[in-house]
Amino acid sequence: MTATPPQSYRSPSVPRAPRHPVRHATRHAIRDTLTLVALPVLAAPALLAAFAGGGTRRWFGGRAESQRAEAQAAKDAAAAAFYELDTAQRDLRISIETITAVDASPAARRAVADFEALGRRIDEASHQYINAVDAHDLDRDDLEASTAARARTELTQAKDELGRVKQDLDRFTDGLGPLLGKAETQLARLAPAVERARQGLLTASNALDTVRESGLRADDLAARLAALAPELTRLNQGAGQHGVPQTLERAERVARAAETVRVEAERLPERAAEIDHRLVSLRTRAQALTTRTGQVDPVLSELRRRFTAACWQDLQGVPEHAAENVRQAELKLKEAQAARDEQRWPDATALLSTVRALLNSTDESVSAAGDRLRRLNAVQKDPQQEIDRTRFAIRDAQRLAMAGRNTPDPRHARPLDDSVARLERAIGTLEGRHPDYWHFLTETEAVRRNVSRVVSQIREERGAAH
Structure with missing residues (x-):
């Protein structure tokens, strides 16, 4: 058994060593x-x-x-x-x-x-x-x-x-120097970290109160802030009960979560105004697409009258599909308006994103009919312009393949030769009484894509060699 001298004792001949x-x-x-x-x-x-x-x-x-x-x-x-x-x-x-x-x-x-x-x-x-x-x-x-x-x-x-x-x-x-230095550093961080978490929660709560005073409920933010209350309790219980590393991690996590709530609360009025603006804008766009959808039938009628079936068959379902998309978009707009009135901000935002996707799809399909007629008119009037454009792309790629070489690399020459042959076959489809202009256009586009891939391959290989 050991004993300890009384704390009050001081040896007159041995002064107490100064404390570190x-x-x-x-x-x-x-x-x-x-x-x-x-x-x-x-x-x-x-x-x-x-x-x-x-x-x-x-x-x-x-x-x-x-x-x-x-x-x-x-x-x-x-x-x-x-x-x-x-x-x-x-x-x-x-x-x-x-x-x-x-x-x-x-x-x-x-x-x-x-x-x-x-x-x-x-x-x-x-x-x-x-x-x-x-x-x-x-x-x-x-x-x-x-x-x-x-x-x-x-x-x-x-x-x-x-x-x-x-x-x-x-x-x-x-x-013990390194271990003690590391431990003392963490202890020095503990009190400020806990205080930052407490202040963060207070600031977030104040921001939420300000938003509510403006008439916005912000129920989801209030629920997220309430969920942090048990964490604050654990912080108040101290590191002695929960450990220093765990308390540091908890304090930092609470501070981050509280800051997120504060930022979202302060932005909520702006978010509400943005949702109101998007509701008006998308509603106007839906009405405009309804008008444009009605113009698809006349376009299809002209395509049927002037060109072969292969040039317009894939567009037959555009009017019906566009009308259905617009109808669905208008229903989602009503749901989004209800969510906005009930201040269900995440639901309103998600519904508006759905509306936008529906209208984008409708816009593309409606535009496709008009674009098809425009391109077919252009190639019917002057197919040579499309032919020259494609031949220029092939010749440019051939010159690049021969640059600095006596003979081209077969990996480059073969696909370019294939492109030349494919273009000639596409030009051949223009002969006859009822040319398939759409097939001609899709073939020339495919040739230019293949040529572009060869050009990219040549440049990448030469860039790597240097």
Whole structure:
């Protein structure tokens, strides 16, 4: 069993060592935020008796008194060594508690195990010292010189052992530098992080109140903010209960979530106005598409009258499909308006996106009929323009393939030769009484796409070679 000297004791001959400023600050920070883990500390039963002056005695001269003085000096030196070791162990204990509160790594666990092993050595050295003190009453009037000499020897041995353990403790403390620095950095971040989370929640709550005062309910934002209340409770319970790393992570997560709620709350009036604008804009666009859809039938009629079936067959379903899309878009617009009136902002936004997709699809199909007629008119009037455009693309690619070469690479020459043949076949379809102009146009487009791929391949290969 070990004992600890009273906290009020101060040895007159051994001034207390100054506390390390970082350790001293950390001591208070940990005791404010953590529940301290029980670790071994020095103890010294009957230490008061060991240091007591103890009544009056008669003093005798001669060898006995000389030995008594030497023994008393050895006792004082051992007491000072004991006190220095006790102080160092207490300071180290704070460092270990700081590390274990923050770090659960193997290195931190090894540090705890090594500290416990040192604690056992400290206990043994302390027992040796206390036994030496208890074994000899240096205040006895009849103290013999031999007894005083033996006391001096035992107390000196106890002091030397305390000193050796203190040296080992100092070396161990020096080796904790990296672990302790990391732990103290995290502890220094803890209080500001928790405060940021609390302030973030307060700011988000104020922003939500401001929005509600303007007549917007923001129920979804209120629900998200309410869901953070348990997290705030855990933050208030402190790192001692939940751990420093976990509390840091929770504080940062809460701060981010609160900031998101604040930003969305402050943007809500703008979002409501934007939804109102989109409702009007899409409603107008739907009406315009209804008018344009009615113009598809006359276009199809002209296509049927002037061109072969292959030129317009794929457009037969456009009027019906466009009318159905517009009808669906108008239904979704009504649902979006209802969601906006009920302030279901996510639903309103999703419905408006659906309306936009429907109208985009309708716009493309309605435009396709008019575009088809325009292109067929152009190629019927002058197919040579399309032919020249395609031949120019092929010749340009052939010149690039031959640049810096006597013969073209077969990987490039073959697809270009195929493109030439394909163009000639497409030109051949224009002969006859009823040319398939649409097939001709799709073939020339396909030829130009293939030529463009060859050009890209040549440039990539030459770029990689350089």
